[in-house]
Amino acid sequence: MRVLAVWGVSLVGVSLMLVGAKFTARATPAYSVSDLPKTRGDCQTCHPNEARDWAESRHAAAWESETFAQASRNRTLKMCLPCHAPEPILHKGFGEHPALRNDERAHGIDCISCHQDANGAYHGTLGTQTDAHPTVKNEKFGTVEMCATCHEIFGTVDWYKQSEWGKDPHGCVNCHMPVVERPIAMGEGLPARKARVHKFEGATPEMFQKGVKISHERRDDLLQIKLESVWVGHTVPTGPEYVVAIVEARFMRGDTEVGKHQTLLADNTAIDGNDTRLKPGERRVIRTPIPEGATHAVVRVLHKRNRDLPDEQARILYEAEVRW
Numbered sequence: 001m002r003v004l005a006v007w008g009v010s011l012v013g014v015s016l017m018l019v020g021a022k023f024t025a026r027a028t029p030a031y032s033v034s035d036l037p038k039t040r041g042d043c044q045t046c047h048p049n050e051a052r053d054w055a056e057s058r059h060a061a062a063w064e065s066e067t068f069a070q071a072s073r074n075r076t077l078k079m080c081l082p083c084h085a086p087e088p089i090l091h092k093g094f095g096e097h098p099a100l101r102n103d104e105r106a107h108g109i110d111c112i113s114c115h116q117d118a119n120g121a122y123h124g125t126l127g128t129q130t131d132a133h134p135t136v137k138n139e140k141f142g143t144v145e146m147c148a149t150c151h152e153i154f155g156t157v158d159w160y161k162q163s164e165w166g167k168d169p170h171g172c173v174n175c176h177m178p179v180v181e182r183p184i185a186m187g188e189g190l191p192a193r194k195a196r197v198h199k200f201e202g203a204t205p206e207m208f209q210k211g212v213k214i215s216h217e218r219r220d221d222l223l224q225i226k227l228e229s230v231w232v233g234h235t236v237p238t239g240p241e242y243v244v245a246i247v248e249a250r251f252m253r254g255d256t257e258v259g260k261h262q263t264l265l266a267d268n269t270a271i272d273g274n275d276t277r278l279k280p281g282e283r284r285v286i287r288t289p290i291p292e293g294a295t296h297a298v299v300r301v302l303h304k305r306n307r308d309l310p311d312e313q314a315r316i317l318y319e320a321e322v323r324w
Contacts, residue, residue: 040104043111046132046185053198054110062108067305071242083150084108090117094146114146130185142196147172154241159234163280171233176200203237203303208317212236212278216299218290218324223249223261223297225286227278235277237303241267245277246302246314247286251294259291266307296323 036044037055044051054060062068062084063075072080085105086098098113115122120134127137140146148157151172165171177196184195201207211232216225225247229236237245244266251259263286268274278284290297298321302314 040107040110040112041116046187047111048186049182049195050111050184050198057199058202059109059200060107063105064108070306070308071240083153086113086150088112088116088118089114089146089149090123094140094143094149095152096149098149109150132185142173142177143169144172145169154239156234156238159238159280163233165233175231175233176202203315203317205315205317208236208301208303212301212318214299214301214318214320216297216320216322218322219287221290222287223251223290223299223322225249225288225299226283227286228283229278229280232278233280235267235275235279237265237277241270242306242308244304244307245317246300246304246311248300248302248311249288250298250300251291252296252298253293254295258294261286261288296321298322 036048037051037060038044039051039054058065068080068084069075071077072084075081082098082100085101085108087101089096089098092098115124117123117136121136122133123136123138123141125137125139125141127135129135144157144160151157160166160171168174173196177198177200179194180197181192181194183190183192211229213228213230214226216223218224227247237243244264247263247265249261250257251261263276265277266275267277298319300316300320301318302311303317304314
């Protein structure tokens with residue numbers, strides 16, 4: 001078996017979460033403001049690392065993405081809009097559906113969306129005082145309750161609470177916002193400390209292969225593919241019903257495809273009453289006949305943000321060649 005390494009671009013992210021830790025000294029890196037992504041409120045001026053992370057994230061593209069435009073009927077489905085360009089969620093409070101903001105929607109879910117309260121103060125877990133803006137130490141920041149403000153609507157949080165990680169109030173960020181050591185803000189003499197990456201990676205090859213164990217082998221005239229959810233606190237895939245994953249086996253004779261099998265992982269309850277997504281902790285075996293003359297198979301896991309997209313536009317989360 002030969003596993004092919006496949007890497008992708010980070011998906012979703014929030015901006016500027018402050019996480020406390022022991023201070024260690026480190027020189028402040030140089031940067032050019034002109035090279036930084038523009039955020040609302042000029043947050044990038046003092047927080048360039050978080051701004052760069054955010055610019056790569058799916059949260060930055062939450063309003064502008066073609067997938068969202070398609071799924072929301074060109075941004076006309078009112079229930080979908082507020083979480084893709086929200087007023088600061090602290091205006092209503094964690095767990096309350098946010099309001100849709102009137103301006104600068106192209107920034108999607110940004111620093112202000114998550115950190116700023118109705119008085120203009122910025123919340124985090126440290127509450128470190130600065131002359132740049134008022135700060136508030138908020139113990140609920142970075143908790144599942146905070147993330148659930150938008151992510152509970154499609155059942156992701158409910159699945160998490162039923163999983164083995166469900167009692168961890170910081171489970172979402174522990175998985176999707178890994179810890180790095182770097183200055184949280186730029187300035188003369190400011191120390192490096194433990195902070196969170198703000199790319200909020202989701203359906204990437206690295207995340208998938210960390211969370212789902214896959215093995216495959218020929219058993220008599222069948223190809224057997226085993227999936228085991230070992231480090232995922234929700235279904236695979238998760239989110240709205242138009243997000244799907246496909247486990248695919250392409251049977252080959254040399255360079256010629258002689259057969260193909262696909263198993264759909266999707267929430268089809270509104271279509272045929274079935275939910276075929278991989279559940280937290282679930283083990284599943286897929287068996288498919290090997291066509292006569294096939295010399296090997298290519299096993300892939302494809303991820304589609306919209307089930308109507310052609311396979312060529314899917315993200316490849318896993319790919320391996322199986323020979324016999």
